[in-house]
Amino acid sequence: MYVVRAEVADTPAARMQGLMHRRELARNAGMVFVFEEDAVHCMWMKNTLLPLSVAFVDRSGTIVNIADMEPLREKPHCAARPVRYALEMNRGWFAERGIGPGTKVRGLERFAPR
Numbered sequence: 001m002y003v004v005r006a007e008v009a010d011t012p013a014a015r016m017q018g019l020m021h022r023r024e025l026a027r028n029a030g031m032v033f034v035f036e037e038d039a040v041h042c043m044w045m046k047n048t049l050l051p052l053s054v055a056f057v058d059r060s061g062t063i064v065n066i067a068d069m070e071p072l073r074e075k076p077h078c079a080a081r082p083v084r085y086a087l088e089m090n091r092g093w094f095a096e097r098g099i100g101p102g103t104k105v106r107g108l109e110r111f112a113p114r
Helices: 012-017
Strands: 005-009 029-039 052-057 063-069 083-090
């Protein structure tokens, strides 16, 4: 089990800002994006200086897919099917721990829109 300290982006403004302009991200830190509805959500790296990996997570907490993202690119990276959350971490964080599609993420349900 891994403990992640994730900032929460649960409003349109917070999701739009994301991790833009950051120069560093602590080892087990990240940002969880909470969406109001299940959908095929996409992420991009506009104004984001750090290389990141994003895990797209469905409402049950299961990772659907993970994408590695390049800094300062506007190419979208999308969920393979509808998800409720996206968890961004330093690039390679998931792979280094053997975390992939099908892995359960606990604790996200407390952020679910009511």
